[in-house]
Amino acid sequence: MRILVTGGAGFIGSHFVRETLGGRYPAYARAEVVVLDKLTYAGSETNLAAVADDPRMRFVRGDIRDGPLVAELMRGTDLVVHFAAESHVDRSIAGSAEFVLTNVVGTHTLLQAATDASVPKFVHVSTDEVYGSIDSGSWTEEEPLRPNSPYSASKASSDLLARSYHRTHGLPVCVTRCSNNYGPHQFPEKFVPLFVTNLMDGLSVPLYGDGGNVRDWLHVDDHCRGIALVAEGGEPGEVYNIGGGTELTNRAFVTRLLDAFGLDESMVDRVPDRKGHDRRYSVNIEKIAGQLGYAPLVPFDEGLESTIQWYADNRGWWEPLKKSLK
Numbered sequence: 440m441r442i443l444v445t446g447g448a449g450f451i452g453s454h455f456v457r458e459t460l461g462g463r464y465p466a467y468a469r470a471e472v473v474v475l476d477k478l479t480y481a482g483s484e485t486n487l488a489a490v491a492d493d494p495r496m497r498f499v500r501g502d503i504r505d506g507p508l509v510a511e512l513m514r515g516t517d518l519v520v521h522f523a524a525e526s527h528v529d530r531s532i533a534g535s536a537e538f539v540l541t542n543v544v545g546t547h548t549l550l551q552a553a554t555d556a557s558v559p560k561f562v563h564v565s566t567d568e569v570y571g572s573i574d575s576g577s578w579t580e581e582e583p584l585r586p587n588s589p590y591s592a593s594k595a596s597s598d599l600l601a602r603s604y605h606r607t608h609g610l611p612v613c614v615t616r617c618s619n620n621y622g623p624h625q626f627p628e629k630f631v632p633l634f635v636t637n638l639m640d641g642l643s644v645p646l647y648g649d650g651g652n653v654r655d656w657l658h659v660d661d662h663c664r665g666i667a668l669v670a671e672g673g674e675p676g677e678v679y680n681i682g683g684g685t686e687l688t689n690r691a692f693v694t695r696l697l698d699a700f701g702l703d704e705s706m707v708d709r710v711p712d713r714k715g716h717d718r719r720y721s722v723n724i725e726k727i728a729g730q731l732g733y734a735p736l737v738p739f740d741e742g743l744e745s746t747i748q749w750y751a752d753n754r755g756w757w758e759p760l761k762k763s764l765k
């Protein structure tokens with residue numbers, strides 16, 4: 440059994456690779472893993488250091504848009520788990536060309552090559568942001584796509600390509616749409632690691648607008664377990680939401696962080712709201728729970744505490760990355 444993991448040197452993909460090779464997913468306990476990653480600013484081989492010497496892991500530096508390379512890697516692949524993407528909303532507002540090229544054109548390259556090689560299963564990792572914003576209630580997988588940022592529009596486009604490759608070519612592809620992930624190894628420009636590492640160093644944190652935007656928080660470990668369940672048992676052509684079950688306003692999240700560091704509101708800088716900022720995301724996870732037995736297992740308080748601890752213990756990982764942003 441060979442798994443091709445795209446974007447496996449990023450935050451979520453590297454967690455999936457480490458857990459797969461660590462035997463956490465019984466169906467893939469003996470699988471070989473090929474990682475295809477371009478190592479953009481967001482990817483780092485250090486995220487795979489724990490499994491670098493595992494003979495079942497092979498790292499290939501390359502672009503998912505490289506047709507001949509992708510075609511070669513697809514041959515003999517039993518499962519594709521596609522994480523590679525440009526993933527930061529703020530960057531997509533500053534300039535979205537790379538988002539279209541990687542998220543849309545790159546996904547198309549993978550879907551076509553997987554079809555040509557008759558790959559038996561393809562999991563396309565997407566986001567709840569494709570649904571837009573919801574004031575109350577939660578989205579089921581039947582909800583229309585109303586993406587609001589160039590990032591989420593590029594992901595929605597790739598979801599639709601995935602759907603079309605199933606309907607047209609019969610490619611056994613499942614799409615997963617998850618909520619906001621947190622955990623170790625997340626690039627320190629994102630909300631949680633930026634705020635945690637700032638507070639650790641006595642620096643203030645920038646809170647968008649009134650801080651009333653609501654997000655559902657999903658530990659990366661729960662997300663990756665959900666993906667493994669979809670890879671093993673998900674119905675081809677179907678979409679599965681994956682959520683964490685902890686909805687918080689950004690303001691409430693920041694209060695938890697301030698409490699954890701024994702700091703107060705004076706550490707918060709109110710900054711102008713993000714353009715087109717979605718007010719609330721909320722996924723209904725009854726489908727994956729009912730069909731595949733998924734439930735989030737990491738309690739938010741414990742997940743947050745261990746995440747803070749990981750950044751405290753791994754300054755050597757995030758400090759150079761943060762410096763590279765200046």
Ligand code: NAD
Pocket residue numbers: 445446447448449450451452475476477478479480481482483501502503504521522523524525526527541545564565566567594617618619620621626
């Ligand atoms: P990330 O930015 O940490 O990692 C992305 C990885 O993809 C990096 O290693 C990067 O080098 C690689 N990559 C980028 N362009 C590439 C290309 N053209 N060819 C090959 N590799 C390329 O992202 P993440 O947070 O780990 O997200 C993984 C997936 O999960 C993405 O598809 C994202 O849309 C989705 N997602 C993430 C979140 C979240 O909260 N982080 C939430 C919902 C969905």
